[in-house]
Amino acid sequence: MALQIVTAVTGAAWESALVGALDRADHGVTVVRRCVDAPDLLATAATGTAHAALLSADLRRLDGEAVARLAAAGVAVVGLADPGDERAAERLRALGVATVLPADASAEEVVRTLREAVAGRLPTGRDVADPRAALPAGDTAEPPGGERRPPRGRVVAVWGPTGAPGRTTVAVGLADEAARLGVPTLLVDADVYGGVVAQVLGLLDESPGLAGAARHAAAGTLDEAALDRLAWSVRPHLRVLTGLARADRWPELRPRAVAAVLEEARRVADLTVVDCAFNLEEDEELSFDTAAPRRNGATVTVLEEADEVLCVSGADPVALQRTIRALGQLRDVLPEVEPAVVVNQVRRGPVPGDPRREIAEALERFAGRPVRAFLPADRRATDAALASGRTLAEVAAASPLRAGLRSLAAALARVPEPEAGRRRGRRAG
Structure with a gap:
């Protein structure tokens, strides 16, 4: 033939x-x-x-x-x-x-x-409607001659169920604390439903950000220089790729382009922290349309490409139920991903008895996941940071929430935590 x-x-x-x-x-x-x-x-x-x-x-x-x-x-x-x-x-x-x-x-x-x-x-056995079908089979973006640096940075995805478990607060806090520890860090807002990283940090949300980087990636023109131009330099060692200004622009974040952006991010930063959307579901009506974009494809791609996935949960019964169900859905969609659970807004009241012990036992029993870190509730500090468009380190340096984020950031970045931070963390605990 x-x-x-x-x-x-x-x-x-x-x-x-x-x-x-x-x-x-x-x-x-x-x-x-x-x-x-x-x-x-x-x-x-x-x-x-x-x-x-x-x-x-x-x-x-x-x-x-x-x-x-x-x-x-x-x-x-x-x-x-x-x-x-x-x-x-x-x-x-x-x-x-x-x-x-x-x-x-x-x-x-x-x-x-x-x-x-x-x-x-x-x-592949998948069509384009499957977000994973658009991922490159290998690193084909490396030009001959070895002119570009090989990827070396780590990617941490901050994900969690719907509601208000504080994914953005955790992502921004981790990126800021890692940068203050001297680690070159890139914070990426990849929430296709309502990214607010720009607003939290007091940045212009109409900048190209991640959407601009995705366009460069789709055209094959994304490199370190292009990513540097698109990212805000917030402070030494911290740059930010802002997210979509409107949720209806989600088709701009195609899975393959997002994967290429993360690959380039590994070259420009030692640690990349990605704030993800909550949703992982796949629309059955679109699964047979080979040309259909998938709104949740960007989130699935980030979780699949990340070196570590943090599942942020709230500390009340409703948030814990959502977390348990979300972890089960993640296991169905991406069985190879092993998330680490971070419980945010821990306080006495919503959970009887010792909240840390009760929450840890519930997650171990119903989700089979241990808790990586507990972050205490500090509403006064988070309100002050949000009102001024600054980070916890700038408005509440002694906050126990900031101490918890600093300890977790040091562990994720694989750098030692300063002794003063360890003492504050022990006092907060």
């Missing part, structure tokens, strides 16, 4: 000659369509008539999402770049095209590469 391919190489002087050479009978290749832009290419791939696609970096509307959709449709992708144009080859690799050939390669070499790509294609 002839290998059916589509080409999407627009504006190149060598495109016609290449198509003519590929169409020779002895190559066993049939060019079923010459596409003019990415939507044309995706529409052709959706028909199932093509086994592979040849594309160039200058194809109109080409981005990482289009490459992921080609892979989900079962189409192997091979890139072509002008000889010596390393920038075009680098962009193709950044978009997820693993194999890039020079445009002056012989027709025999192109056909051989296409056949190898088709033979080595791994079926």
